[in-house]
Amino acid sequence: xxxxxxxxxxxxxxxxxxxxxxxxxxxxxxxxxxxxxxxxxxxxxxxxxxxxxxxxxxxxxxxxxxxxxxxxxxxxxxxxxxxxxxxxxxxxxxxxxxxxxxxxxxxxxxxxxxxxxxxxxxxxxxxxxxxxxxxxxxxxxxxxxxxxxxxxxxxxxxxxxxxxxxxxxxxxxxxxxxxxxxxxxxxxxxxxxxxxxxxxxxxxxxxxxxxxxxxxxxxxxxxxxxxxxxxxxxxxxxxxxxxxxxxxxxxxxxxxxxxxxxxxxxxxxxxxxxxxxxxxxxxxxxxxxxxxxxxxxxxxxxxxxxxxxxxxxxxxxxxxxxxxxxxxx
Numbered sequence: 001x002x003x004x005x006x007x008x009x010x011x012x013x014x015x016x017x018x019x020x021x022x023x024x025x026x027x028x029x030x031x032x033x034x035x036x037x038x039x040x041x042x043x044x045x046x047x048x049x050x051x052x053x054x055x056x057x058x059x060x061x062x063x064x065x066x067x068x069x070x071x072x073x074x075x076x077x078x079x080x081x082x083x084x085x086x087x088x089x090x091x092x093x094x095x096x097x098x099x100x101x102x103x104x105x106x107x108x109x110x111x112x113x114x115x116x117x118x119x120x121x122x123x124x125x126x127x128x129x130x131x132x133x134x135x136x137x138x139x140x141x142x143x144x145x146x147x148x149x150x151x152x153x154x155x156x157x158x159x160x161x162x163x164x165x166x167x168x169x170x171x172x173x174x175x176x177x178x179x180x181x182x183x184x185x186x187x188x189x190x191x192x193x194x195x196x197x198x199x200x201x202x203x204x205x206x207x208x209x210x211x212x213x214x215x216x217x218x219x220x221x222x223x224x225x226x227x228x229x230x231x232x233x234x235x236x237x238x239x240x241x242x243x244x245x246x247x248x249x250x251x252x253x254x255x256x257x258x259x260x261x262x263x264x265x266x267x268x269x270x271x272x273x274x275x276x277x278x279x280x281x282x283x284x285x286x287x288x289x290x291x292x293x294x295x296x297x298x299x300x301x302x303x304x305x306x307x308x309x310x311x312x313x314x315x316x317x318x319x320x321x322x323x324x325x326x327x328x329x
Contacts, residue, residue, distance in 0.1 A: 007159050007237050008117035023294050030296050035063045042066065048073055055249060059299065062245045068161040075248040076177070077169035088165045091136040100138045103146050104131060111151045118155065129158050133167045137175075140168075144175060144183045149228035156232055160241070170248075174230075178251055182227065188322065190227055193252070194219045195321035196314060197259050204306060205264050207271055215276050222283035226259055234287045239295040246299070253314055260306035261298075262286050 001021060003011050011017075034057075041048070041057060046069060048054060054074075062070045072078040081088075108127050112118045117126045133154045138146045153174060157167040175182065181189025198219045202209040212219070225233075230247070231240045247254045263270065266286040273279040292298055 004116055005237060008115045009112070009237060010114045010116065019290060020293065023290070027294075027296055030061070031063065034061055035065075038063050038066055050074060050249075058245050058249045059303065061242050061296065061299070064160075064241075067241070067245070068163065068166060071160070071170055071244070071248045072166055075170060075173035077166070077173045080172065081165065081169045088136055088168050091139050092132055094139060096135065097139065097145075100145050101135060104134045104138065104151075107148060107151045111155050115155075115159075117159065126155070126158055129164050129167075130155055132164055133158065133171060136168050137171050140172065141176065145185075147183050147185075147187075150175070150183060152229050152232045156240070156244075173248070178247060179227075179230075188325070190224070191220070191325055192318055192322045193227055193255070194223055195325065196317045197223060197256060199317050199321065200256060200260060200306075200309070201263060204260055205267055208263055208267055211271060211273065211279065215273075215279055217276055217279050222280055223259060227255060230255070231258065231287075235292050236295070239292055239298055242295045242299050243302075251311070253309060253311055254302070256314065257302040257306050257309060260309075261302045262292075264305050265291060265301065 001011075001017055001024075005011060037057065041054075048070065058070070058074070072081070108131060111127070111130060115126075116122060118130070119125065120127065130151065134146055134151060137150070137154070138144070144150075150171070154167060154171050157170045158164070161167050161170065179189065181187070182193075183190075198209065198212075201212075231243055234240075235243070243254060243258055263286070266282075269286065270279070270282045273282050
């Protein structure tokens with residue numbers, strides 16, 4: 001294994017090559033098997049209908065060569081792109097908001113400094129592509145404009161699709177539909193969902209909820225980046241992509257499944273914490289190690305470990321948490 005992973009990210013100095021190699025040789029068998037199944041499913045066509053079989057296949061991972069296509073179809077981004085030909089390019093050619101452009105430019109060098117494809121020396125340098133996608137999106141969705149976190153998400157989309165326009169429409173699917181109100185100036189959707197997670201933890205891992213309450217640790221302190229960055233830079237790349245496979249098909253409840261699995265699986269470890277900084281540190285630790293690196297077994301866990309979790313439950317909790325937040329002003 002070389003120092004740079006297949007997506008262009010440099011592996012950290014303390015990267016455990018031996019255990020990763022052991023995992024990857026096992027995972028390669030899974031990938032090969034899935035690739036054959038997906039080829040049969042697609043039969044060389046560039047289309048797919050949503051079905052229980054497709055949902056099952058997606059939960060088991062989309063092969064990288066089909067990932068962009070499947071994300072585009074199941075998220076609705078493909079249909080939107082086809083219904084709006086030339087729209088993306090018109091956004092880029094139109095008049096620009098200087099403040100928006102400045103904010104995006106400022107974040108360019110901060111986006112994946114550890115990825116060789118985003119370096120100024122890279123050819124082609126993906127910073128230019130990223131800049132275009134974010135500027136176009138900021139002018140498309142003026143209510144959101146641009147906020148930090150969107151750069152990482154758009155960056156991942158570009159690494160997978162290798163296509164500017166597709167990345168734009170996938171970003172639109174995520175921000176406009178899948179994660180409603182996460183990135184608007186008040187970030188109401190994001191704040192609400194962090195509270196919803198707190199309520200779900202009370203129901204499913206009460207001892208951890210009690211610990212947090214006892215030490216006065218707000219959920220936003222330990223999980224806000226899980227939500228804002230959709231686990232980018234928190235979990236390993238391959239694991240993040242597997243989570244996104246399901247996110248595009250099944251929507252935002254996947255984020256809760258992942259969060260609950262991380263917390264439930266490491267409950268005993270978290271409960272060892274005796275003070276505020278200790279709790280925050282434990283939450284950083286639970287996103288590392290073999291449990292999260294082994295993406296295939298991790299993804300199986302997220303559908304079993306948290307138990308049943310319906311969209312109806314989440315919607316109800318969202319309603320009460322939102323009202324509570326609004327009443328607090």
